[in-house]
Amino acid sequence: MKDKLLNEVLREYDAYRLQQQEALKQREAEVLSALPELASLRNSLVTSLAQKARALILNPGHSPAFEQEEQLAAQMKKKEAALLRENGYPEDFLTLHHRCPVCRDTGYVGSLVKEKCSCLIQQLLDRTYRFSELSNLDKENFDSFDEDVFPDFPLPDTNMTQKQYMKQLKTVLWDYQEAYPNNPRKNLLFTGKTGLGKTFLLNCLAKAILDKGDTVLKVTSYNLFEHLFRSSFGSIKEDSFALKDRIFDVDTLIIDDLGTETRRNNFTAEELFNILNERYLNQKHTFLSTNLTLADLRECYSDRVTSRLFDTQNTMILRFQGQDIRLRKQRS
Ligand SMILES: Nc1ncnc2c1ncn2[C@@H]1O[C@H](COP(=O)(O)OP(=O)(O)OP(=O)(O)O)[C@@H](O)[C@H]1O
């Protein structure tokens, strides 16, 4: 199962690379026919390199100097850039485009020991866990954050309006992602009633972290514990890319809507403690959102969980407050 998925993804990587190489060839053909000067520069470099190669074959003991060609290549690059600019082509027109600059779309990094690139791990994560909710990130991210959806009415207990407050929260989280992954506090806990923008800001963070090349798993608490329960008690056959492992080794785990899961005696509290504790010991980031108050959380989960969650040395607790903007949108 795992290999089948891996092969499928790698085949797509290969196809994408081939497609990009083909597109580059076409762009080259277009430019070379439009700019004969560039074509003749390229030709002289190719001819010169071919002569050197022939000399090397005829006389293997002799090692020719390539200084002249290096100079020619450098000259050509400069000239190429200038010609493209002058003729209105984008700067990277004659460069191969990569989706992932780290592995150049091969899926693997490292020269001696090959390891999966984080982009490949993320692809496997997304496809294995259909409930991993990262599909909204093109709509919900720091660029699309719209402070005007929040009412400009004063909030009780603060000297700010909801809009000003959310603007400030956004800045705090923007700074957090700038410092990522070296944040002293690896956990974030968003608390607040429904429709206050918690999930939106979790998505902003998820996108920013993915863009840095780290892996992210975002699940609702309901789906997470449902899956864990069923895999512990037999009704899900786990493959070797098991959620149990991914929860611990993904760079950032996001648990949305803590408190909506089905309560199963100690099961949820124990599993949640294990997740928080293991990830804490491994210095990994875990972000949670909940509609529950801190007092509710204390009541629902064990002391071990809440002492981890409320440990302000490692957790930044952010309170969301004000009017439900989902309702507000509906009304207008
Ligand atoms: N900063 C924002 N800019 C634009 N739209 C937003 C913003 N924040 C929230 N929204 C929109 O408002 C609605 C409610 O936000 P969101 O789902 O994040 O609330 P929530 O606090 O997670 O609620 P719940 O507790 O019910 O899960 C969503 O449709 C979301 O897209």
Ligand SMILES: [Mg+2]
């Ligand atoms: Mg939400």
